[in-house]
Amino acid sequence: MDVTVSEDHRMLVEAVRDYARGELIERDQQWDRTETSCCTHLDHFYEMGLMGLRVPEEDGGLECPMVPYAHIIRELAYASPSVSVTVSVHSMVAEAIKQFAHERSRRRMLNQLATPGNLSAFAISEANAGSDPAAARVRAEQVERGWKLYGEKMWVTNGITGRWFAVLARSGDGGASKDLSMLLMDAQQDGVERRPIEGKMGIRASETAQMSLDGAFVPEDHLLGDPGDGLKIALSALDGGRLGIAAQAIGIGQACLDIMSAYAKQREQFGQPIANFQAIQWMIADSATELSAGQLLTDRAAWLKSQDQPFTKEASMAKLYASEAANRIAYRAVQIHGGYGYVNEFRVEQLYRDARITTIYEGTSEIQRHVIARDVLSGS
Numbered sequence: 531m532d533v534t535v536s537e538d539h540r541m542l543v544e545a546v547r548d549y550a551r552g553e554l555i556e557r558d559q560q561w562d563r564t565e566t567s568c569c570t571h572l573d574h575f576y577e578m579g580l581m582g583l584r585v586p587e588e589d590g591g592l593e594c595p596m597v598p599y600a601h602i603i604r605e606l607a608y609a610s611p612s613v614s615v616t617v618s619v620h621s622m623v624a625e626a627i628k629q630f631a632h633e634r635s636r637r638r639m640l641n642q643l644a645t646p647g648n649l650s651a652f653a654i655s656e657a658n659a660g661s662d663p664a665a666a667r668v669r670a671e672q673v674e675r676g677w678k679l680y681g682e683k684m685w686v687t688n689g690i691t692g693r694w695f696a697v698l699a700r701s702g703d704g705g706a707s708k709d710l711s712m713l714l715m716d717a718q719q720d721g722v723e724r725r726p727i728e729g730k731m732g733i734r735a736s737e738t739a740q741m742s743l744d745g746a747f748v749p750e751d752h753l754l755g756d757p758g759d760g761l762k763i764a765l766s767a768l769d770g771g772r773l774g775i776a777a778q779a780i781g782i783g784q785a786c787l788d789i790m791s792a793y794a795k796q797r798e799q800f801g802q803p804i805a806n807f808q809a810i811q812w813m814i815a816d817s818a819t820e821l822s823a824g825q826l827l828t829d830r831a832a833w834l835k836s837q838d839q840p841f842t843k844e845a846s847m848a849k850l851y852a853s854e855a856a857n858r859i860a861y862r863a864v865q866i867h868g869g870y871g872y873v874n875e876f877r878v879e880q881l882y883r884d885a886r887i888t889t890i891y892e893g894t895s896e897i898q899r900h901v902i903a904r905d906v907l908s909g910s
């Protein structure tokens with residue numbers, strides 16, 4: 531495994547890190563308090579090329595390899611877990627288009643993604659189809675020159691401002707997973723109604739939407755893959771998406787570690803900094819160790835993907851481990867702050883809430899364990 535990052539990409543990661551730590555943290559805190567979407571504040575990210583990270587250069591993107599890509603998501607998450615998932619989901623859709631769009635429409639679609647006004651979203655989940663996306667009920671009816679979509683989607687990240695939605699829909703009548711197709715829908719049309727899901731525990735600046743589809747039209751060349759490929763495409767895209775969430779979790783965990791370490795050195799009890807107490811040191815040592823392990827798992831999965839090698843199990847391991855670790859680390863960060871960790875004047879209170887989603891979306895920890903065990907038990 532060689533996870534060396536080129537000089538150019540190292541500089542890009544550093545530029546993101548400087549911007550995120552310098553400009554983004556305070557804004558993210560304000561967005562959290564007012565539950566304001568970050569999706570209408572992405573201008574600088576477009577200027578930096580971050581909305582085209584996984585778009586090929588010839589289509590106007592940065593074509594960033596997976597290892598530095600994951601480092602960029604981590605740096606964004608350090609400052610704003612909401613911005614990081616916004617970019618991660620958008621990049622996941624770019625990836626699905628790159629891999630599965632038809633030759634005649636791929637370049638046209640990719641070209642748009644890196645430009646403002648073309649944020650994308652990934653609409654698989656429904657009220658009764660979460661861990662089991664094969665239970666999706668949204669219908670795709672074939673009409674002249676395309677498809678019309680009917681039904682309800684739930685939990686769509688980037689779902690209010692987003693324009694291009696990868697929608698998992700039932701295009702056949704059999705009720706089987708092979709009847710599912712993936713269609714790239716332009717959400718700016720009649721027949722699409724979107725409502726924000728408010729009152730989230732964390733990542734409150736990330737948009738989450740419910741969406742009703744009532745005859746929304748998708749031209750035939752916006753079908754990804756072939757009819758019936760929908761579930762395969764969804765699961766393949768999620769493999770890459772899980773790398774993004776693993777990186778997000780590491781960013782959140784690293785922010786917690788830095789904040790708790792600084793606090794432990796400065797806060798005094800019993801006449802000395804609490805960092806002198808072994809109980810505190812162990813929390814810091816465990817957190818640093820778990821972050822390193824999560825980072826290595828994520829780098830390994832990212833490297834495998836960049837080598838076009840199978841990485842499903844490794845992406846699940848990275849997501850499972852990093853997300854559970856981020857929650858443990860956020861818990862410790864609050865604990866080390868004592869009562870001050872319980873109020874939103876201190877950032878760890880928000881990070882504790884933000885970390886919580888990482889074990890849930892793009893496959894819960896239970897589903898990641900299922901993916902890993904299936905692979906192990908199959909003997910591969």
Ligand SMILES: Cc1cc2nc3c(=O)[nH]c(=O)nc-3n(C[C@H](O)[C@H](O)[C@H](O)COP(=O)(O)OP(=O)(O)OC[C@H]3O[C@@H](n4cnc5c(N)ncnc54)[C@H](O)[C@@H]3O)c2cc1C
Pocket residue numbers: 619652653654655657658659660661662684685686687688730738887890891892893894895896897900
């Ligand atoms: C803020 C947010 C953003 C999201 N963004 C998106 C998005 O952009 N696009 C999208 O399509 N979806 C999105 N989701 C949906 C998310 O992926 C689902 O919530 C998640 O997959 C879990 O599905 P569920 O909520 O229906 O829970 P359920 O599937 O009902 O699971 C409930 C519990 O049962 C467990 N469980 C289920 N099946 C099994 C099993 N076989 N074995 C063991 N345990 C099991 C789960 O692990 C969980 O603990 C988002 C969700 C949230 C909260």
